[in-house]
Amino acid sequence: PKARPELNFNDDLEILRRYNSEIRGLYNYFGIAVNCAAQLSNFGYIMEYSMYKTFAGKYKSKVSKIARKYKQDGLFTVQYQGSKGGEKQQTFYNESFSRRKT
Numbered sequence: 001p002k003a004r005p006e007l008n009f010n011d012d013l014e015i016l017r018r019y020n021s022e023i024r025g026l027y028n029y030f031g032i033a034v035n036c037a038a039q040l041s042n043f044g045y046i047m048e049y050s051m052y053k054t055f056a057g058k059y060k061s062k063v064s065k066i067a068r069k070y071k072q073d074g075l076f077t078v079q080y081q082g083s084k085g086g087e088k089q090q091t092f093y094n095e096s097f098s099r100r101k102t
Contacts, residue, residue: 001049040097
């Protein structure tokens with residue numbers, strides 16, 4: 001997993017949504033493949049740690065500190081203010097990579 005310094009100028013929610021959308025896009029494309037569960041779970045792991053490294057680079061910190069700061073109940077979560085002033089949260093992709101039936 002590599003950090004993506006080109007995302008450092010985005011806010012935390014934009015970075016998280018970018019990673020989630022890339023994972024969902026790849027899963028939508030390869031979801032019907034026979035071996036998609038094994039291959040995409042590896043991809044999900046790489047994307048998760050790439051995101052940790054991107055956050056660590058943005059805040060000039062370590063991956064372990066970023067994980068401690070943002071993980072809630074074992075899920076990477078970003079808190080943000082909703083449009084009506086309420087506190088909302090977005091989590092890193094935590095759905096299954098199981099094979100889709102056609």
